[in-house]
Every structure is written in structure tokens, then in C-alpha cells.
Amino acid sequence: MSKKLTLNLITPEKQLISNREADMVVLPALLGEMGILPGHIKTIVQLGMGSLRYKNDGKEEEFAVLGGFAEVLHNVVNVFAEGADLADEIDEEVEKQKIKAVKESLSRKDADIDFELAEIEIKQAIARMKVKKRHM
Amino acid sequence: MESLRDIRQNIKAIKSTQQIMQTMKMISSARIRRAQEAMEAARPFAKKMLEMVDDLKQDILAMPQPDEGESWEGRFFVNKTGDPRKIGLLVITGDKGLAGSFNAVILRSVLQFLKEHKDKEIFVFAVGKKGRDFLARLKMPRLHLAYESVGIFPKVSYAHAELLGEAVLKTFFEQKLGSVTLIYNDFKSLASQNLVEQKILPFDFEAIAQDREESDFLFEPGMLEIFKQLVPRLFKANMYRFLLESQAANLAATMNAMDAASKNAGELVTALGVKLNKVRQAGITNEILDIVNGAEALNS
Numbered sequence: 258m259s260k261k262l263t264l265n266l267i268t269p270e271k272q273l274i275s276n277r278e279a280d281m282v283v284l285p286a287l288l289g290e291m292g293i294l295p296g297h298i299k300t301i302v303q304l305g306m307g308s309l310r311y312k313n314d315g316k317e318e319e320f321a322v323l324g325g326f327a328e329v330l331h332n333v334v335n336v337f338a339e340g341a342d343l344a345d346e347i348d349e350e351v352e353k354q355k356i357k358a359v360k361e362s363l364s365r366k367d368a369d370i371d372f373e374l375a376e377i378e379i380k381q382a383i384a385r386m387k388v389k390k391r392h393m
Numbered sequence: 394m395e396s397l398r399d400i401r402q403n404i405k406a407i408k409s410t411q412q413i414m415q416t417m418k419m420i421s422s423a424r425i426r427r428a429q430e431a432m433e434a435a436r437p438f439a440k441k442m443l444e445m446v447d448d449l450k451q452d453i454l455a456m457p458q459p460d461e462g463e464s465w466e467g468r469f470f471v472n473k474t475g476d477p478r479k480i481g482l483l484v485i486t487g488d489k490g491l492a493g494s495f496n497a498v499i500l501r502s503v504l505q506f507l508k509e510h511k512d513k514e515i516f517v518f519a520v521g522k523k524g525r526d527f528l529a530r531l532k533m534p535r536l537h538l539a540y541e542s543v544g545i546f547p548k549v550s551y552a553h554a555e556l557l558g559e560a561v562l563k564t565f566f567e568q569k570l571g572s573v574t575l576i577y578n579d580f581k582s583l584a585s586q587n588l589v590e591q592k593i594l595p596f597d598f599e600a601i602a603q604d605r606e607e608s609d610f611l612f613e614p615g616m617l618e619i620f621k622q623l624v625p626r627l628f629k630a631n632m633y634r635f636l637l638e639s640q641a642a643n644l645a646a647t648m649n650a651m652d653a654a655s656k657n658a659g660e661l662v663t664a665l666g667v668k669l670n671k672v673r674q675a676g677i678t679n680e681i682l683d684i685v686n687g688a689e690a691l692n693s
Contacts, residue, residue: 267441269554
């Protein structure tokens with residue numbers, strides 16, 4: 258059986274991966290990582306913040322995913338992520354700066370800040386950094 | 394009669410206004426390309442999301458209602474449990490004018506909507522400064538401004554859609570609204586926008602029909618858990634699409650309005666130019682007459 262998986266990675270802002278072949282996909286499910294191989298049963302998984310990896314012909318690529326869903330259906334894996342970044346493109350320094358900037362804006366009481374937005378931003382930056390560390 | 398200097402000044406003023414309008418047109422047309430790209434990029438997500446919900450339709454409809462109190466599923470998918478005397482209204486306008494009738498069309502239909510439902514409690518969610526200001530000025534005892542978001546155009550991001558979606562859903566459940574209606578301008582083409590008034594909540598499940606229903610999925614964590622997350626997310630993806638559509642439509646309207654205005658300004662300048670020449674000519678003629686008359690008087 259030389260069947261392969263087809264992977265789609267979609268965020269609301271863009272389609273990151275479209276119809277790419279893969280031997281294996283590892284999803285950051287809410288309850289722990291989950292490996293998908295060809296012939297997987299139809300599944301719908303809720304994703305947490307974490308790392309999404311796929312292997313194709315021995316090559317591996319990794320993404321930091323910020324929550325969402327994945328659907329496995331007839332060897333097609335559709336990943337709907339709130340946000341996703343290629344691990345290689347994540348810059349730890351930038352993420353640290355982001356956290357710092359958000360924290361600073363929070364400490365200034367007079368500013369008109371959206372607390373929910375700030376919380377989400379910090380969480381996402383931390384998740385990205387984690388994936389980056391793992392990837393190195 | 395206007396003097397030459399007045400007319401010249403007038404022409405100068407119009408020309409500089411025209412320049413501003415042309416610049417604004419250029420800015421909008423540059424932004425509109427980006428807005429269109431964002432719309433294009435957002436489409437697959439919404440489409441696939443819809444397909445996924447479509448896949449699950451059978452399972453959802455077969456799902457037993459939970460025991461505790463009012464079921465959120467029933468509310469989401471079928472039109473039953475909300476209080477019909479309490480409704481929601483989501484209005485998406487632009488932040489600025491200078492876009493022809495873009496905002497006026499929306500506000501007119503909002504007014505119409507409010508008139509039709511004046512015996513009900515109305516919770517309004519306003520996106521865009523124009524709509525917010527308009528609604529805040531209205532004095533209706535049963536009108537509540539539940540959420541407002543201004544200054545997000547022309548840089549709408551998914552985070553805005555998320556906050557908006559969250560606010561609408563929260564009010565929908567807490568106030569037990571019977572329905573939520575959306576009024577906004579849809580991007581049809583560069584030349585035209587479409588006023589759309591549509592019900593966005595409760596979800597109309599029948600409308601999602603793409604005939605690729607699958608069942609017997611494996612769920613992780615559980616079906617109910619997934620559903621509690623999935624449906625709001627689909628809702629937010631839709632919100633994102635509406636915001637992007639409205640953004641592109643607004644830019645297109647601005648572009649057209651500015652284009653028309655600068656054309657009008659051009660016509661005005663031409664007309665004034667003719668007038669200027671006439672006045673100048675008349676002045677010269679008068680001067681010649683004076684000279685000729687003077688010479689004649691000396692001769693006689």
C-alpha cells in the first residue's frame with residue numbers, strides 16, 4: 258500500500274498548505290498529540306495550541322498551530338487553525354518583544370486596552386516559542 | 394460681477410480639492426486590491442468549515458437534547474427556543490463618509506428595520522463609526538447598544554471578527570434573543586455594492602446543503618464538546634467574511650465617489666475657465682472703448 262495522505266492547512270487569513278502529499282501527519286489534539294497515517298478512520302478532532310508536523314518522503318515540516326479543528330476523511334486531512342506559522346519562520350526574539358510590548362501596554366492603566374485581545378496575543382506568542390524550541 | 398481675482402482663486406481652490414480627491418481615489422484603489430486578496434484568502438476556510446458542518450449534519454440532528462435546562466443545540470440549529478420579542482441587529486457600516494451613499498443606504502434600511510420592530514427589545518451590535526454614531530443618537534427606549542467596534546477599517550483581521558462573534562453569541566444566549574439580523578453592504582464588483590439584510594442567528598441548517606453528508610465520525614474529545622466549539626467558530630468565520638466584504642465594498646464606494654467628484658471638479662474648472670476668459674475679454678473690450686472714446690474726444 259503506497260497510499261498517501263493529502264494535507265490541507267487553512268487559517269481564516271490564508272491557505273497555508275493546499276493538497277500536499279504526506280506519509281504521516283501529527284496533529285496537536287486537545288488531549289495530546291495524535292498521529293494520522295493513511296487509512297485512518299473518519300475523525301474530527303479539536304486542536305489545542307501546539308505543533309503540527311507532517312512527513313513526506315523522509316522530509317519533515319513543522320508548524321505552530323493556535324487551536325482549531327482537524328477533519329480526517331478518506332485520506333484527506335483538513336486542518337482548520339485559528340492561526341499557524343511555519344516553525345522555521347518563527348523568531349523567538351520577535352515573540353519575546355511582542356509579549357513585552359503587550360505587557361507594557363497592560364501596565365499603562367490610562368490606555369484603552371482590549372484585555373481579551375492582549376491575553377490571546379500573549380498565549381499565542383508563548384505557543385509559538387514552545388514549538389520553536391522543540392523544533393531546534 | 395466677480396472680479397478676475399475671485400475667479401482665479403476659485404479655480405485654484407477647486408483644483409486643490411480635486412487633487413485631494415484624486416489622491417483619495419488612488420489610496421482606495423490600492424487598498425481595495427489588498428482587501429480583495431484578503432477576501433479571496435478567507436474563502437477556503439469558510440467553505441471547508443461549512444463542508445465540515447455539512448458532513449456532520451446528520452449526527453447533529455440525531456443528537457439527543459441534553460437534560461439541563463434549555464438546550465443550546467436546539468437554539469443554534471432550529472428556530473425554537475428564543476424569545477421572539479427580543480431580537481438582535483448587527484449593523485456594519487464604514488468609519489468615514491466620502492463614500493457616496495454607502496452608509497446612507499445601510500442606515501435607511503436600519504431605520505426601516507427598527508420601525509418594523511419597534512414593539513420589541515432590540516440589541517444592536519454596531520461596527521463602524523457611522524453606524525455607531527447614528528444608533529447612539531437614536532432615542533428609543535427599547536434599543537440597547539450591546540456592542541460597538543469602530544476604527545477597524547481598512548485593516549480588518551480575524552481577531553476583530555472573533556471579538557465581534559463572541560459578543561453577538563454571548564448576547565444571543567444571555568438575553569435569549571429570538572433572532573439576529575445583519576445589515577451590511579456586500580461587495581459585488583468594483584462598480585457596485587449590494588445591500589444585504591439577512592438572518593444570521595439561529596443557524597439555518599437547511600441552508601447548508603452541499604449533499605456530501607457523511608456520518609459515523611470518530612470524535613475527539615467528544616461530539617458535544619466539538620460542537621460547542623465548532624459552531625461558534627463557523628459563526629466567527631462568517632463574521633470575518635462579512636467584515637471583509639463590507640471593507641472591500643466601502644473602499645469600492647469611496648473609489649467611485651471620489652472618481653465622480655474629481656470628474657465634477659474637472660467640469661467646474663472648465664466652466665470657470667470659460668467664465669474667466671469672458672470676464673477678461675470684457676475687461677479688455679472696456680479698456681479699448683475707453684481709449685477710443687478718449688482719442689475721439691481729443692480729436693473733436
